[in-house]
Amino acid sequence: MKEPDKTPSNDTLVREFVEAFNTKDADRLAPYLHPDVVFHAYGDERCAAGV
Template identity: 65%
Template sequence: MSATDNDKLVQEFVEAFNTKDAEKVGAFLHPEVVFQNYGESPVTGRDAVVEVWEGVFRNFAQVKFETVNQAVNGDVVLAEQVHGLAFPGGKLAPIMNLAVYEIRDGKIAAWRDYGNPQYAMKLLQS
């Protein structure tokens, strides 16, 4: 895939979160994907990652993800993002995140999210 294809793949992947449909998110993932969210153990395999996001989508009333800046170097995409999350009855918390994606066979094979979980919790509880 070209850098342009990888750029578009990640943009569409991030937009898929706004549907709160874990299967739609999973369609972008390689079957052997490894997902690492800062401070947590890695999750391996598309089905396991989809299961994680099914739980996230159940727990949050609102999910609004957007990309602020994105850079592509071959099969690696770096994306500065805002993960907007809100618990039921809560306000949308703008959580800054940096994601690193590695693309293989047209799918996301590695995905690492870097952020500050303590600050995220503070925002979510405000």
């Protein structure tokens, strides 16, 4: 897993985020998101329950 550059330009940061987002891999997105962000599969019952 590639760590995001610690002091990237805005352009670099956005490009790296979009690249990670497009992989649909939560582990690659994790460095860009707050630790409280949780991923659920679409249609997962936990999503409907607000968990």
